[in-house]
Amino acid sequence: MSTMTSTGSTGGPAPAPSDPARTKAGRGPRLSGMNWLVWRQHRAAYWTLLAATAITVAVIAYQRGQMVTYLEGYGWPDLKSGWQERFDQGPLNMTAQLLGYAPLLIGVFMGAPLLAGDLESGTAKLVNAQSAGRVRWLATKLGVTALVVTVCTTAASVAFTWWWSPVKSSSYVMSWSDALAFDSSGPVPVALTLLTVVGGVAIGMLLRRTLLSMAVTFGFAVAVQMVWSRVRLFFGDVVTVTTGNGVGDGSFPKLPDSANVLDQSYLTASGDLIGWGSCNEATDKAAAACLDKAQVVGWHIEYLPLSQMSAMQWLGSSILLALTAGIAAFVILWGRKRLF
Known part of the structure; x- marks a missing residue:
């Protein structure tokens, strides 16, 4: 029997076969362990969100x-008068509306099933048979999901803010204090989406039924939006302007562009305020007599300037993120002992 070994062209021993695993490992960083498991399990949802974000950013660009x-035809960035006449604000408003639905949709379809699906099917019990433990499993589930959501919502928010910025100072296109603009730009979309997603995870952990958790998360997301719509303007520092030169033509104080007027009242000689519609009489003569009787001397205006928008967004978002962190801590602490 021959004992000869194969040799290369130079007469030396043939090279050892390459190890496929080692070759793959040398290509670059890859997910492994629990991170790989979580990505593998929820890759359909993650890739769907990433693809939708890529399409959204491309359309916005x-x-x-x-x-x-269009705006360059009117001298942008120093816009001339008349540019609003043919400006099509439909795409901007429609995109803002779609971004406004993102926290609800992502919370319902990604947050609610994240734990509820495993608990309902019983696959979550396999965690007990692993060395990783419940806390690491929960933290990885929340961490990977939060990372994907943060990347996607940040990209969409940055793109929308970039799109809106050339006409941001004009209330003709979109008022900065309305939900369409305020909740679709800056850090607000990220904070709102993370809150609804992590809230959905907590709901799914407690209810342990996927469809029921999705329905309850829908109600939770709607409630968050309703509360947020009522409180977001409270994060601003109200500016007050008063005048004493009457309330006739030309007496109304000049406010900054796109200022959001919160209150508009008449100021009397005694310093009291009365509603500006109190002397809305049928004739100018009767209205003037009403103003004289009330001793109206000027205007009292309270407003929020556009310059406060960014600070208001960051302050409100920090509160939303603090609530999100609290819910995430609850999920881990509860799940550590009572998950199964």
């Missing part, structure tokens, strides 16, 4: 290019 081309 195209629409902004179209908008800037």
Whole structure:
């Protein structure tokens, strides 16, 4: 029997076969362990969200290019009067509305089933048979999901803010204090989405039924939006302007562009305030007599300037993120002892 070994062209021993696992490992960083398991389990949801974000950003980039081309015809960035007449604000408003639905949709379809699906099917019990433990499993589930959501919502928010910025100072297109603009730009979309997602995870952990958790998370997301819509303007520092030169033509105080007027009242000689519609009489003569009787001397205006928008968004978002962190801590502490 021959004992010869195969040799290479130079007569030396043949090279050892390459190890596929080692070759793959050398290509770059890859997910492993619990991170890989979580990504593998929820990859359909993650890739769907990433793809939707990529499409959204691409559409926004195209629409902004179209908008800037139009505005350049009116001297942008120093816009001349009349640019609003043919400006199509439909795409901007529609995109803002779609971004406003993102916290609800992502919370319902990604947050609620994250734990509820495993608890309902019983696959979560396999965690007990692993060395990783419940806390690591829960933390990885929350961490990977929160990372994907943060990346996607940040990209969409940055793109929308970039698109809106050339006409941001004009209330004709979109008032900065309304939900369409305020909740679709800056850090607000990220904070709102993380709160509804982590809230959905907590709901799914407690209810342990996927469809029921999705329904309850829907109600939770709607409640968050309703509460947020009522409190978001409270994060601003109200500016007050008073005048004493009457309330006739030309007496109304000049406010900054896009100022959001919160209150508009008449100021009397005694310093009291009365509603500006109190002397809305049928004739100008009767209205003037009403103003004289009330001793109205000027205007009292309370407003929020556009310059406060960014600070208001960051303050409100920090509160939302603090609530999110609290819910995430509850999920881990509860799940550590009572998950199964």
